[in-house]
Amino acid sequence: MDNCIFCKIIKRQQPAKIVYEDEEVVAIEDIRPQAPVHLLVMPRKHLPSLKEAENSDGPMLGRLFTVAAQLARERQLEARGYRTVINNGPWAGQTVDHLHVHMLGGRVFHWPPG
Numbered sequence: 001m002d003n004c005i006f007c008k009i010i011k012r013q014q015p016a017k018i019v020y021e022d023e024e025v026v027a028i029e030d031i032r033p034q035a036p037v038h039l040l041v042m043p044r045k046h047l048p049s050l051k052e053a054e055n056s057d058g059p060m061l062g063r064l065f066t067v068a069a070q071l072a073r074e075r076q077l078e079a080r081g082y083r084t085v086i087n088n089g090p091w092a093g094q095t096v097d098h099l100h101v102h103m104l105g106g107r108v109f110h111w112p113p114g
């Protein structure tokens with residue numbers, strides 16, 4: 001996708017703090033962090049949201065979460081806990097149409113979310 005900000009970050013056409021990458025997944029620091037730790041874990045493949053995911057995307061979706069868990073572990077977030085979130089569509093507050101898992105930690109989160 002030519003005008004997708006996350007595709008540009010993945011292709012190094014836009015600066016970002018990349019904290020992890022492999023052949024399938026890239027993780028960056030959120031530019032407007034909502035917690036002491038706020039990372040975004042995304043596939044290299046452009047998928048607008050979970051709505052477009054197909055059964056064949058299952059392994060990639062699993063990787064997004066296992067990478068999020070690994071990054072949380074490395075940041076000593078396991079004992080107290082952390083939150084993983086995917087916003088899908090306007091009512092959920094999705095603002096970037098490239099699938100991403102938010103991994104937030106370092107403070108208490110309330111439920112239900114706002």
Ligand code: AMP
Pocket residue numbers: 005016028029030031032033040086087093094095096097
């Ligand atoms: P969502 O609202 O769920 O689509 O999440 C999009 C997230 O991307 C927000 O938390 C933004 O702060 C973050 N974001 C937008 N642009 C950038 C950027 N250039 N680098 C890092 N994070 C970004």
Ligand code: ZN
Pocket residue numbers: 001004005006007008045046047097098
């Ligand atoms: Zn994209």
